[in-house]
Amino acid sequence: MTASAEIAPAAPQTSGWAEWLDRHCGPVMVLPAVIVLLCFAIFPLIISAYLALSRFALAPGGFTLRFTGLANFRKLLTGSQQYHLLGTFGTLGFFRWLLLALAAALLLYGLYRYFTRGKPSVMGTIGRLIAALTVMGLASLAVLTTATGGVPGTIVNTLLYVVAGVAVQFALGLGLALLCGQPIRGRNFFRVLFFIPLMVTPVGIAYTFRMLADMQKGPFAPVTQFLGITEWSWATEAWSARLMVLVGDTWQWTPFMFIVLLAAIENQPRDQVEAARLDGANGLQIFRDITWPAIAPVAATVVLIRLIEAFKIIDLPNVLTGGGPGLATESLTLHSFIAWRTQDLGGSAAVGYTLLFISTVICVSFFNFVVRPARRFEA
Numbered sequence: 100m101t102a103s104a105e106i107a108p109a110a111p112q113t114s115g116w117a118e119w120l121d122r123h124c125g126p127v128m129v130l131p132a133v134i135v136l137l138c139f140a141i142f143p144l145i146i147s148a149y150l151a152l153s154r155f156a157l158a159p160g161g162f163t164l165r166f167t168g169l170a171n172f173r174k175l176l177t178g179s180q181q182y183h184l185l186g187t188f189g190t191l192g193f194f195r196w197l198l199l200a201l202a203a204a205l206l207l208y209g210l211y212r213y214f215t216r217g218k219p220s221v222m223g224t225i226g227r228l229i230a231a232l233t234v235m236g237l238a239s240l241a242v243l244t245t246a247t248g249g250v251p252g253t254i255v256n257t258l259l260y261v262v263a264g265v266a267v268q269f270a271l272g273l274g275l276a277l278l279c280g281q282p283i284r285g286r287n288f289f290r291v292l293f294f295i296p297l298m299v300t301p302v303g304i305a306y307t308f309r310m311l312a313d314m315q316k317g318p319f320a321p322v323t324q325f326l327g328i329t330e331w332s333w334a335t336e337a338w339s340a341r342l343m344v345l346v347g348d349t350w351q352w353t354p355f356m357f358i359v360l361l362a363a364i365e366n367q368p369r370d371q372v373e374a375a376r377l378d379g380a381n382g383l384q385i386f387r388d389i390t391w392p393a394i395a396p397v398a399a400t401v402v403l404i405r406l407i408e409a410f411k412i413i414d415l416p417n418v419l420t421g422g423g424p425g426l427a428t429e430s431l432t433l434h435s436f437i438a439w440r441t442q443d444l445g446g447s448a449a450v451g452y453t454l455l456f457i458s459t460v461i462c463v464s465f466f467n468f469v470v471r472p473a474r475r476f477e478a
Contacts, residue, residue, distance in 0.1 A: 151448035171449035180446065182252065183426060183434065184453070185240060189249025195242050202238045206231045230464040233457065253426065253434040253450075254457070256416075259341060260430060261409040261461075264348050269402055271349065272356025277386070279357075280364040290361070297354040301414035308347040309419050337427035340420045344428050347415045352408070356401060363397035364390060399473040403465055410458040431457075 120127065154167045175184045191199075213219060213227055241258060244251040251259075275293055279286045296304070312333055314323050323329070333339040371389050380388075413432040416422055422429035422437070429437075431454040438447035 147448045147451060150444050151452050153445050155442065155444040157442065167445070171445045172453075174446065175449055175453065182250075184252050184254060184450070186244035186252030186255055187248070187250040188243040189246030191243065191246050195246050198242055199239060203235060206235055226463075226467075230460055233460045234464070237457070250426075253429050253431050254453075256341065256427070256429055257410060257412070257431045257454070257457075260345065260348060260412050261406060264345050264352075264412075265402060265405045265409050267345070267349050268353045268356050268405065269398070271353045273360050273398070275353070275357045276360035276364050277390075279361055290358075293357050294354045296351050297358070299351070301351060302418055304347055304351050305415045305418035308343065308350075308415075312343055334420060335424055337424060340424060340428045344412075344415050344419055347419060348409075348412060351415075352405060356405065359401045360394060360398060363394040367393035395473045396470070399470040403462060403470055406462055406465060407458065410454060 150164075151171055152166060152168060154165045154170070156163050156165075174180045210227060210231060213223070237254070237258060241251075241255050243249060244255050275289075279290055279293070299307075311317055311319065314320055314328065314332060333343055367390055372385055375385050375389060411432050412430050413436060416428040416430055416433050417436070420428045422433050431450060435447045435450040435454065438444075438450060
């Protein structure tokens with residue numbers, strides 16, 4: 100009787116804990132994910148934002164961190180690092196003025212359509228104005244630094260890898276997916292073959308292309324020597340070095356486009372394709388009216404994913420060319436890494452936040468103007 104009297108009061112306490120856990124099970128289950136997010140995403144973001152507004156310096160026994168406001172950003176945009184980030188402006192000719200006028204006209208036309216045919220809102224207007232100003236600024240920077248006498252900086256180099264690289268990868272991936280989607284012999288073999296580059300690390304691909312492009316000892320050296328190309332080196336020319344980085348990046352990421360687009364093509368409605376063939380439609384008409392509408396949402400999404408990844412390119416230019424010749428192949432991520440390696444943590448964080456702003460504006464704009472309409476089109 101005594102033991103029962105001692106155990107009896109514990110029952111209501113256990114029941115209360117169980118009831119509390121049952122009432123709050125939602126937040127409790129989410130709490131580990133929130134802690135991980137705070138530790139590995141939000142907290143480093145806040146620390147790096149403070150670093151971007153500070154000057155880091157080593158000192159006896161440790162380091163000092165002095166708040167300097169926007170000094171690191173001023174150094175990048177108008178100070179000693181302007182050449183590194185923005186490049187050198189050249190002289191504009193008639194054709195380049197025409198390009199700038201065309202870009203401005205397209206952006207103004209987009210804003211005109213939004214205000215006259217859409218339902219303008221405050222947030223929508225602010226977002227479109229930021230996107231239009233950013234795109235116009237980047238377009239002007241690209242045109243000015245690639246003109247006669249100009250030298251592109253790391254922003255233009257990154258845009259080249261993003262725009263040209265992703266466009267080529269999408270075109271090649273879509274073409275290979277359309278070919279392997281046909282009932283041809285050996286298509287499973289080619290599917291595996293095309294997918295292999297995606298399983299190689301970026302550093303391995305960079306070293307592979309560095310070996311392949313060696314014009315003195317590489318496997319293609321006899322061919323170049325037979326053609327009489329012995330004194331020229333791709334690594335000493337700015338645009339050939341950029342082209343080599345683009346080729347390596349395309350070789351690595353085209354399989355990603357290929358495998359996703361192939362899955363989308365094979366999931367398109369077969370009955371519509373067969374019906375179109377019976378009606379006498381050719382391949383181009385089937386692609387335009389059936390295949391492309393079916394895969395457009397997937398295509399837009401996979402391009403968005405690649406845009407985000409392309410902004411972070413660092414392995415290929417770092418290993419393949421070391422960012423050279425000069426700054427010709429250096430990306431924004433590599434720029435930030437080099438600043439960090441020289442213990443300029445504030446400058447490195449400022450470059451990182453510049454990259455974050457540009458990539459966010461472009462990727463959000465791409466999502467709003469391409470991915471979302473593609474999904475509505477599918478619905």
